[in-house]
Amino acid sequence: MEFSTIKGFKDILPQEVGSWQRFESKARRLFDAFGFFEIKTPLLERTELFSRGIGQDTDIVSKEMYSLTDSKGREMTLRPEATASVVRAYIQHRLYKKSPIQKLFSIGPMFRHERPQKGRFRQFHQINAELFGDAGPKSDADIIIMAVHLFESMGFSDLSLNLNSLGCDMCRPRFRQELKDFLLGKTGALCTDCVRRAETNPLRVFDCKVEGCNEVVDKAPSILEFLCDECRDHFEALKSYLDASNIPFVMNHQLVRGLDYYNRTTFEIQTDRLGAQNAVAGGGRYDGLVKLLGGPDHPAIGFAVGVERVIALLGEEETLESRKPDLFIAALGEAAGKESFVWVSDLRKSGLWVEMDYGSKGLKAQMKKAGSLGTKKVLIVGDDELASGMGVLRDMETKVQEEVSLENIVNKLKEALHINER
RNA sequence: GUGGGUGUAGCUCAGGUGGUAGAGCACUGGGUUGUGGCCCCAGUUGUCGAGGGUUCAAAUCCCUUCACUCACCCCA
Numbered sequence: 217m218e219f220s221t222i223k224g225f226k227d228i229l230p231q232e233v234g235s236w237q238r239f240e241s242k243a244r245r246l247f248d249a250f251g252f253f254e255i256k257t258p259l260l261e262r263t264e265l266f267s268r269g270i271g272q273d274t275d276i277v278s279k280e281m282y283s284l285t286d287s288k289g290r291e292m293t294l295r296p297e298a299t300a301s302v303v304r305a306y307i308q309h310r311l312y313k314k315s316p317i318q319k320l321f322s323i324g325p326m327f328r329h330e331r332p333q334k335g336r337f338r339q340f341h342q343i344n345a346e347l348f349g350d351a352g353p354k355s356d357a358d359i360i361i362m363a364v365h366l367f368e369s370m371g372f373s374d375l376s377l378n379l380n381s382l383g384c385d386m387c388r389p390r391f392r393q394e395l396k397d398f399l400l401g402k403t404g405a406l407c408t409d410c411v412r413r414a415e416t417n418p419l420r421v422f423d424c425k426v427e428g429c430n431e432v433v434d435k436a437p438s439i440l441e442f443l444c445d446e447c448r449d450h451f452e453a454l455k456s457y458l459d460a461s462n463i464p465f466v467m468n469h470q471l472v473r474g475l476d477y478y479n480r481t482t483f484e485i486q487t488d489r490l491g492a493q494n495a496v497a498g499g500g501r502y503d504g505l506v507k508l509l510g511g512p513d514h515p516a517i518g519f520a521v522g523v524e525r526v527i528a529l530l531g532e533e534e535t536l537e538s539r540k541p542d543l544f545i546a547a548l549g550e551a552a553g554k555e556s557f558v559w560v561s562d563l564r565k566s567g568l569w570v571e572m573d574y575g576s577k578g579l580k581a582q583m584k585k586a587g588s589l590g591t592k593k594v595l596i597v598g599d600d601e602l603a604s605g606m607g608v609l610r611d612m613e614t615k616v617q618e619e620v621s622l623e624n625i626v627n628k629l630k631e632a633l634h635i636n637e638r
Numbered sequence: 639g640u641g642g643g644u645g646u647a648g649c650u651c652a653g654g655u656g657g658u659a660g661a662g663c664a665c666u667g668g669g670u671u672g673u674g675g676c677c678c679c680a681g682u683u684g685u686c687g688a689g690g691g692u693u694c695a696a697a698u699c700c701c702u703u704c705a706c707u708c709a710c711c712c713c714a
Contacts, residue, residue, distance in 0.1 A: 223705085275712050279639090297714085326714080331639080333708060342714060409711080423712080474713060484714095495714060522714025548672060579672040587674030598672065612674070 224338025235527050240323060242369050243343050250362050252319040252345055257301040259325065263291035269300035269509055271476025280328040294327035298344040299518055306348055307511035317349040335493030335525045346518035351503060353450050356481045357457035359517050363485060363497050364463055366521065372529060375496065377464065378484045380471035381451040383443050391442035392418060402432050422470035438469040447480055454481060477502040481517065490525055497521040542633045544586035545572040548579055548598035556597055562626045568633050587612065
């Protein structure tokens with residue numbers, strides 16, 4: 217039988233790896249400038265880390281985790297998100313003792329057993345950033361600005377930053393109750409899912425896309441009107457920092473996020489070019505999570521970027537692989553073929569990309585191959601040239617050919633081609 | 639888990655009312671002996687997603703199944 221990837225898992229083929237690397241290196245450079253350090257955590261963790269961290273009642277934990285039992289009966293889970301793991305590492309290694317503020321980022325695959333569709337896979341990749349140890353709104357602004365810069369650096373201009381505040385343990389319960397009462401008074405206009413949600417998790421109704429529900433939701437009370445003074449001040453300060461930094465944003469009081477750990481600031485960077493999946497990045501503050509997972513009572517805020525979604529937004533021309541060999545050696549005859557073979561590996565050792573044909577094709581075929589590879593220069597050596605000590609170097613763009621002495625040819629080519637690089 | 643759409647050469651796709659397969663691109667060779675991208679000519683490639691059924695005959699009709707895909711749900 218022929219094997220293929222399992223559902224929701226994808227090969228990332230050579231022609232698209234280039235865009236992945238470009239995006240990652242842009243992110244790394246930007247994170248460096250913001251003082252973030254990379255951390256790598258395991259793909260497999262104790263299931264309880266996620267069920268406690270993300271929340272037992274969330275969709276992720278209740279139905280989307282890849283869980284398994286090891287030979288000693290312990291429950292393990294392939295990470296469905298990164299934050300819980302990073303928080304675990306923060307606590308386990310007492311990172312907060314090294315410095316009161318820790319700024320970390322990580323890059324890697326996540327696993328969620330959902331039905332795949334456009335922009336949604338079972339194994340997908342995230343770039344995550346987390347800032348621990350500061351509760352002030354400047355940190356919120358920092359994190360958000362960093363995310364915005366990341367997308368700007370990739371040349372996206374049609375994304376929108378959505379902002380909301382979910383309040384805190386002091387003010388959210390009151391809003392929740394208010395919203396619940398409001399929704400239960402309108403059950404006739406809601407879809408059956410939302411009638412259920414009104415009871416179990418009223419904030420989720422904001423996510424519903426059914427038209428009737430949208431109308432109801434538009435008239436629903438806004439969390440922003442229920443924020444306590446502290447939360448309101450915090451949020452207003454954040455907005456003023458964003459304004460001062462010329463970061464445009466839209467208020468979206470319907471932006472609720474599916475992980476229980478969020479409080480106060482939440483945000484999403486959205487696109488309308490990805491079908492039903494409109495978030496390319498999302499995050500928020502999670503001041504209670506470190507303590508919840510057994511650590512000190514330290515505040516934190518972070519975000520995650522969906523790498524596949526970013527790549528999908530890239531235009532075709534940006535995705536195409538465009539590496540071209542520096543040199544092609546077209547050898548004719550056995551002696552020239554052997555000599556050239558040695559030159560090729562010498563040149564490669566110096567970092568140049570050099571190709572030749574290992575068969576014994578005619579010159580025409582070799583030129584054709586050099587042409588289709590997009591090679592910049594071709595060195596032609598037949599047994600004649602070998603005897604006379606003079607080879608032919610052709611520039612494929614200008615079609616200009618010059619005679620070159622084959623003496624010390626490798627060093628001469630290294631010099632010429634490396635200079636060409638710069 | 640629930641719907642809709644699609645499954646034919648490596649890729650993109652044609653194949654009204656059933657008669658065992660084509661085009662473009664790609665690839666290989668050639669257009670006289672050692673020179674690419676254009677053009678011209680020739681050639682290679684398929685268990686027509688899989689299994690079963692109807693029929694003298696099915697890629698084409700029926701059933702089953704699988705895969706992919708989009709949407710619900712949820713999120714990055």
